[in-house]
Amino acid sequence: MCVSTGGSDTRTESDRRERRRHAMLDAARKLFVERGYDAVSLSEIVKLSGGSLATLYELFENKAGLLGAIVASQRFGTHEKIDAVIERDGAPAAMLKEIAGILIDGFSDPETLGLIRVVMGETLRDPAFAQSIFEAAHIPSVERLSALFADWHAAGRATIPDPMLAVHMFLGLVLHAPQTRALFGESCNPLMLPRDALLREATAMFVTRYGIDAA
Secondary structure, three states, X not given: OOOOOHHHHHHHHHXXXXXXXXXXXXXXXXXXXXXXOOOOOHHHHHHHHOOOHHHHHHHHOOHHHHHXXXXXXXXXXXXXXXXXXXXXXXXXXXXXXXXXXXXXXXXXXXXXXXHHHHHHHHHHHOHHHHHHXXXXXXXXXXXXXXXXXXXXXXXXXXXXXXXXXXXXXXXXXXXXXXXXXXXXXXXXXXXXXXXXXXXXXXXXXXXXXXXXXOO
């Protein structure tokens, strides 16, 4: 009797490609942060990650596609964490504070800060790349929070008649300080608020303004 192994072979190849993809993302992230986007060649990324240039082009198309994939994978983790908070539900004020913490902590890792600076430089030079990053990294968070605020308003758990406006107000309160740190460095801002103080005060102001339930 002949037993087909085609399905197993397909899965093996898919797994291999996925491992290669992650290896290339990790190598590119490391090199971009250490040396800057312009200073790193695709050949150097392949040398560190393994594989071939042909595979890299097949997976990411070009250098900008690789950087975009790094950002998307980085933000995907943040989106997953926010989704987990929303899925658990609970007291809206407590949920909001937890989400704020997730957003703030997304700017706390030195490697992430280095990556943010790399991305900012490239978005200034390439409007199409900037648009793709905006759509992949920013819009999903805005949509998640807008839907959450709309649900709270409809259920009488808060008074948020304009959820989209509220999202921008919330992100401004929570992310101004971390984004300033990412742009200029902590040493340039001696008035930088400690994480816990920023988290407490920003969420308290927002909760008070929109009458968000604490229970």
